[in-house]
Amino acid sequence: MHCGYVALIGRPNVGKSTLMNHLLGQKLSITSRKPQTTRHRILGIKTSEIGQAIFMDTPGMHSEEKKVLNRYLNKTADSTLLGVDVVVWLLDGLYWHEYDERIFKKLHAAGLPVILVVNKIDKIKDKQAMLAFFADAKKKYPFEQIVPVSALKSTNLEVLEQQIMTLLPVADPIYPADQITDRPERFFAAEIVREKLTRRLGDELPYSLTVEIEQFEELPELCKIYANIWVERSSQKSIVIGKQGEMLKKIGTEARIDIEKLIGQKVFLQLWVKVKKGWSDNQRALQSLGFTDSE
Incomplete structure (x- = not known):
């Protein structure tokens, strides 16, 4: 059995909550088209025959800290990398945002295995451009895997889940098999x-x-x-x-x-x-x- 914590990170509004909901097969995190919809760390527990993945959905990492709430959201997002076993970094297309450089720095400092997930592949028509982007990504960071998905349509999520499980440590489940979250x-x-x-x-x-x-x-x-x-x-x-x-x-x-x-x-x-x-x-x-x- 494999068991461990998986941090879902990325910029605001890239689809982290939608991804976690579809991986779990149940809606836990609320969703909308507006950034900063997720304001709290939300634990989603997925138990299968091969192990238990404990997903952590967090506020998106963003650059502006105009208010105390913005600083709180960034602090919550940053602290997610503490004590996890695997990082899933979600992008919503074939491009890097200037703020992604901050995420690169945090990942280098954390030294954790990272899976890069490119979301919304159903909207990408140019497959050559996608392959070129993957090649560029591998030059930027030693990703364990790069997995294209459509979180909304559940495309390739089984492949992603298998990749996550192989990176989690061999360990007994932390939570009961029927528990899906730690929130009341x-x-x-x-x-x-x-x-x-x-x-x-x-x-x-x-x-x-x-x-x-x-x-x-x-x-x-x-x-x-x-x-x-x-x-x-x-x-x-x-x-x-x-x-x-x-x-x-x-x-x-x-x-x-x-x-x-x-x-x-x-x-x-x-x-x-x-x-x-x-x-x-x-x-x-x-x-x-x-x-x-x-x-």
Whole structure:
């Protein structure tokens, strides 16, 4: 048996969360087309006949640190390389971004086996260009493997999974075979609400929103969830609520349906929209909302 930790790294919005969800065969990480959708380290556990891979989905590494939240996201992404056995570096096309140089430096310092994964190959028509890019990549870094995939369409994911398993150390499983994450349902309920907010309001205020579960009560036939949606300004509160409360109602309905699928139980979901001025640039506010260094 092989067992170990696998860090999924890359720039924001390259498809790390989608990749982990499809490798697991279950949705854990929320997704949207907006960068910084992933804000926390999320563990996804995949147990098979040949071993256990413990995937770590993290915020994308980005260069600007304008606010305390941005610095927190970078710190969380950077710390992922500590204590892992294999790194999977995800790109979303046949090009290098200027920020990739920072990732190269971190990988050289870490000295870990790295698999380069080129995502969205279904959109690449020029196969010669792809082979040329792979040859260039091997000159830049001693990658263990370079694997082209389509995370969304699950193309080549079995090959990727096999390559990961061969690089993991020989060891007994760390987690029970039926466990898929280390996060509680309460955490995922908040993430699902935030996903719906980001998808509905992504063009207006994706980075000014966060969600806090105030109460999570599991009864025999019903789960009662009371959640606060925090924004930074009163004008943003009006956008989230919408005309006659229609936007908030739609978000609540979509989130409730997904939470019911997750926990396998009927859900009563109550949402409130509240203002906490400048929460994304306030260390104390971030800590009170669950952004802690313990991740």
